[in-house]
Amino acid sequence: MAYSLDKIAVDELFSKWGEDYLIYGPTLIKNTGRLSDTDSVRYDEVKSIDDLELNLKSDYSFKDVILPISEVLFYYNEDGMMVPKQKHNGAIIFLRSCDLHALDRLDQMFMENGKPDFYYTRLRENLKFVLIPCSKSFENCFCVSMNSNVTKNYDLTIEEINGEYVFESKDEYFTKFFSGSKELDYTVPYVKENDIKVEHVEKINNLAITKSEMWREYDSRCIACGRCTLVCPTCTCWTMQDIHYGDNQKAGERRRVQASCMVDNFDRVAGGHVYREKNGDRMRYKALHKISDHRERYGVDMCIGCGRCDDICPEYISFSTILNKIAKESE
């Protein structure tokens, strides 16, 4: 059922939801964009509808609500180890269709790849998802090619129409707040076409694609900064890190911090050997993970076509172009 509310009523809802949940959504942050004097959209806690940026694509993804960039696994001292309390006991997350598809990929990695992950699972437990529908495609998006343009896995949707906010609820918790609100006929919009289209390849010949010359372009073009994987809603890699506190030699913490296969040392083993020295080879490793490697294990591509990697890349490298080159090379 869909309801229409004015801004004041929506802010009242936000404060009521805020009593039960942490509310997390895309917010506009001035002068933090890729170019100077441009803005960026990042995830943060929101208290009112004014904090939310509903019209732009976020530059960073929602993933750090459940997969913090840096997360303490335990504190240690002479007496033993202590696991910290979780950051929240439940959160409402505003996101887009492709992001909800990305959530499946995160779940696959943290709940199905081996035993379920303690830290991920406890943050994942009590989440509600509010879809911000896209009525038109943003720059660099190719969600239609990746089948992530439509989703039904939301609890609530929100769209601004003529100064009012229209909600469709599929969840009891949310529905109860709308009793007495104005009802209306409403269909959740979705993107039917993107400017960018990506060619799919059913079966990739790993050996042939590894030998392809196409990667050499990226040996020098890519500067291995890792921003593409940082903003990617489906990249999950991390590295263990022990930190000890100043003078106290016995106390400290063990953390996991986000890592990137594009960055030096990701694959370095003791003795100094690295498996992918060239940036072009790291690009191949990343690109194939995003499509065939993940698909072989979980039946779906990992990439959901949000194009955030292209939005952020300081070298203007286009990931959709890379996927299309792979398709061409595989013909």
Added chain:
Amino acid sequence: MITNEYLPFSSKVLKVTKHTPMEHTYTMEFAGAKDVVPGQFFELSLPKYGEAPISVSGIGENSVDLTVRSIGVVTDELFKYEAGRHLYIRGPYGNGFIADDYKDSELLVIAGGTGVSPVKAIIDYFGNHNDEVKSMSIITGFKSKDDQLFREDFKRWGKQMNVTLTFDRGDETKENIGLVTKYIPSVKVNNFDDAKAIVVGPPIMMKFAVKGLIERGYKEENIWISHERRMSCGLGKCGHCRVNSTYICLDGPVFNYTVGKDLID
């Protein structure tokens, strides 16, 4: 509630065996030892220093052996530990060598350097269960006599199986000199349908040893190898060990050669 796999547990160092100044075996107390499979690994976990994946080199009643080469932050710190002290470990992880895969075979194990550690427990197993294989041979190589590991075990193995021990350099009049590959042609094989081989060592050694085995008549599906990669978790979560669609820590580290050969980093 889901178990927190990241919390290591305390384990007592029961014994330290010093093979060389650089390589020591730590016999660690571990109540679940009987369920450990040869070729699996533990994460040695030293808060403040970090973690390091280490293969099981021996399985006792209530203990596991970890044979460690001192090479960096975590392993250097470990070398300060003596018997009686406690340290943290977690595991076991990975698939390991499944004894049933090799039953009734003419089994050959080829290992070089620290590569002998991950296969040591499976050599021990078939040494003690000689009746479960048609024949048992090992070819092991070390840089020099001074670099040899498991000297006491070699004495026992000498009575249980055909042992070829070779060194990269040394006195030719006293010992075998040459790479492990040199000895593949002289392994006695009655029937190549029954001939199975395990190869573990540095990547370049594994490559040439497998080549030698295939030239000799061994079937690809009868060869097993063990891989090492960068690992941060051992649990299929951190992503570091992934090669193509394979996670070495979960799906390996032991692979049948028909699978292992197709992994491209």
